Every structure is written in C-alpha cells, then in structure tokens.
Amino acid sequence: MRNCPDQPDLPAEGLQEGLVIGHRGKGLLVEDKNNAVLLCHTRRRLGLVAVGDKVLWKAEAGDTAVVEQVLPRFSSLARPGARDKHRLFAANIDAMYIVSAPEPDPDYLLIDQCIVMCEQNHITPNLILNKVDIASKQQIDCLNQSFQTYENIGYQVFKTSAVIGQGIKSLETALNHHINIFTGQSGVGKSSLTSVLLPQRKIRIGELSETSGHGKHTTTAATLYHLPTGGDLIDSPGLAVFGLAGISQQQLAWGYREFREYIKLCRFNDCKHHQDKGCAVAIAVESGKICTLRYQRYLKLSKRIYSD
Numbered sequence: 001m002r003n004c005p006d007q008p009d010l011p012a013e014g015l016q017e018g019l020v021i022g023h024r025g026k027g028l029l030v031e032d033k034n035n036a037v038l039l040c041h042t043r044r045r046l047g048l049v050a051v052g053d054k055v056l057w058k059a060e061a062g063d064t065a066v067v068e069q070v071l072p073r074f075s076s077l078a079r080p081g082a083r084d085k086h087r088l089f090a091a092n093i094d095a096m097y098i099v100s101a102p103e104p105d106p107d108y109l110l111i112d113q114c115i116v117m118c119e120q121n122h123i124t125p126n127l128i129l130n131k132v133d134i135a136s137k138q139q140i141d142c143l144n145q146s147f148q149t150y151e152n153i154g155y156q157v158f159k160t161s162a163v164i165g166q167g168i169k170s171l172e173t174a175l176n177h178h179i180n181i182f183t184g185q186s187g188v189g190k191s192s193l194t195s196v197l198l199p200q201r202k203i204r205i206g207e208l209s210e211t212s213g214h215g216k217h218t219t220t221a222a223t224l225y226h227l228p229t230g231g232d233l234i235d236s237p238g239l240a241v242f243g244l245a246g247i248s249q250q251q252l253a254w255g256y257r258e259f260r261e262y263i264k265l266c267r268f269n270d271c272k273h274h275q276d277k278g279c280a281v282a283i284a285v286e287s288g289k290i291c292t293l294r295y296q297r298y299l300k301l302s303k304r305i306y307s308d
C-alpha cells in the first residue's frame with residue numbers, strides 16, 4: 001500500500017522504520033525499533049542502500065521481510081565501483097576516523113582522499129594513529145611530524161593502542177553521541193579498536209602477514225554497532241584507494257581546507273592551482289604557509305583525476 005499523498009509523513013500500512021546495520025549476501029540486516037535484527041531482501045527499484053540508512057520495511061508471508069523505501073539521508077559516502085558506477089559506502093554519518101599505524105606504512109594520499117570526501121559531504125574528518133605501542137622512538141618522531149601537519153590545519157589526531165589501551169578514553173569521549181565510521185588501510189587496527197570500544201561484541205580481527213606487514217582484508221563488509229555510551233560506530237573494510245567519486249576539480253581543491261583562503265585570491269576563477277599564472281595557492285606553498293607535501297599530493301590527485 002502507498003502513502004496517502006495528503007499525509008506524506010505517515011508510513012503506509014504495515015511499514016515500519018528500521019536501520020541498516022550490515023549486509024548478508026544480497027540481503028540487508030535491518031534493526032527494528034525494538035533492536036531486533038531481521039534479514040531483509042530489497043525491491044529491485046529501491047536503488048542504492050548502505051549501512052547507516054534508515055529504511056521502511058514490512059513483514060512478508062513466510063517469515064521474510066522486505067525493504068520498501070530508503071528514507072532521506074543527511075550524508076552519504078560513495079566509492080567508485082565497476083563500470084564507473086558509484087557504490088554507496090555508508091549513510092548518515094557525521095564523523096569519520098581515518099585510521100593509520102606505523103605498520104603498514106601510513107598512506108597519506110589515502111588520508112587526503114578520505115578528508116576531501118568528508119569535506120565534500122559535511123562529515124567531520126578525524127585521524128587516528130593506532131599501534132603506537134610498536135613504534136620505535138625514531139618512528140614516533142617521524143609520524144608525529146607528519147600528523148602535526150593535519151593538527152596544524154585543524155583536524156584532531158588521536159594516538160592509540162588497541163593492545164595496551166592507550167588513548168582509548170579520549171577516543172571514546174569523542175565518539176560519544178555521534179554516528180562515526182572507521183576507515184583506512186587494511187591491517188591498521190580498525191576492528192581491533194572497535195572491539196576495545198565494544199568489549200561485549202565479538203569482532204573478527206586479522207593477523208598481519210608476516211612477510212609484507214600488510215593486512216589481509218579481514219573485514220569484508222561495513223557493520224554498524226551501537227556504542228555503549230551512546231552513538232554508533234561503523235567498522236569498514238580496508239581501503240586501498242578511496243577514489244573521489246564524482247567530485248569536480250574545484251571541489252578537490254576546496255577539500256584541502258588550508259587552500260581556501262588563497263583560492264579566492266588566484267588571478268583566474270578557473271585556476272587549477274598547478275603551475276597557473278598568479279596562483280595564490282602556489283605562492284602560499286612557496287612561502288611556507290601551506291605544507292608542500294600536502295600540495296604535492298593535491299597535484300598528484302588532481303592530475304590523476306583531471307588530466308586533460
């Protein structure tokens with residue numbers, strides 16, 4: 001049964017609100033109002049659905065349930081998929097925590113891509129440097145310097161260890177009452193941190209491959225958990241590249257927040273901030289007001305995505 005057009009806010013008969021907390025094969029795990037989890041299938045016409053989506057579902061004959069409608073989202077994250085189709089990654093998130101570790105080596109290009117996607121989608125990006133327990137003094141000095149760049153432009157950095165519990169309290173406080181997602185490379189400890197924050201849940205954690213030091217993609221699908229202190233946390237599979245699904249050159253530059261005050265001073269409106277004449281961003285880099293490494297990564301992404 002359809003909604004009555006005069007009462008668009010009332011769900012049609014038999015429809016109930018639910019929250020998508022995970023995927024199972026082609027089905028969706030939907031939590032109902034009483035926190036019971038149902039396995040639902042979806043209508044073909046439904047379009048993209050992601051973890052974090054609020055949906056309307058209804059029971060069907062024979063103990064099955066179907067998702068009929070996706071409710072409007074306040075934010076969404078997409079990744080490029082096969083044949084240029086975007087894959088929805090998560091919905092209704094307000095904060096992202098990009099997790100890195102001393103091992104595997106941090107991928108700053110990936111961090112920057114995640115930040116750009118957040119800036120574009122009104123999601124607050126934060127950084128976590130996990131596994132501080134295994135870093136040597138020399139490694140820590142070097143990592144501190146790299147992460148300081150992000151703190152200098154206003155992003156919060158949490159230094160944690162899922163093994164010895166360092167930094168977990170302040171992370172927990174920051175996550176409180178928000179809808180958060182952990183992203184980052186495979187093997188950095190997203191699921192381990194999730195597990196420490198949700199001690200009552202059993203979450204699969206991977207072993208680092210001894211030869212490469214890289215993870216093995218232990219987490220294969222995003223899952224939403226309710227935090228005991230309030231708010232939600234989505235643990236997601238490891239990323240190699242985030243991709244910048246559907247964003248323009250201007251949006252990419254805007255996603256580098258420290259460029260913004262200079263972008264408006266560039267001589268040309270359509271400045272790409274490469275080697276353009278009168279580019280205020282490039283001048284700010286030369287005079288040390290913008291971190292050269294961040295700028296170089298911007299150039300790399302920009303040329304990769306928009307090479308004419």
Ligand SMILES: Nc1nc2c(ncn2[C@@H]2O[C@H](COP(=O)(O)OP(=O)(O)OP(=O)(O)O)[C@@H](O)[C@H]2O)c(=O)[nH]1
Nearest residue numbers: 131161162187188189190191192206217218219238
């Ligand atoms: N020493 C140390 N090891 C850690 C820490 N956090 C995680 N690990 C280890 O790192 C490995 C990978 O941890 P996971 O939590 O599975 O990593 P992940 O980011 O969820 O990986 P994917 O699911 O593949 O994306 C496991 O062997 C963990 O025990 C930490 O703080 N310190």
Ligand SMILES: [Mg+2]
Nearest residue numbers: 190191218219
């Ligand atoms: Mg994992």
Ligand SMILES: [Zn+2]
Nearest residue numbers: 266271273279
């Ligand atoms: Zn410019």
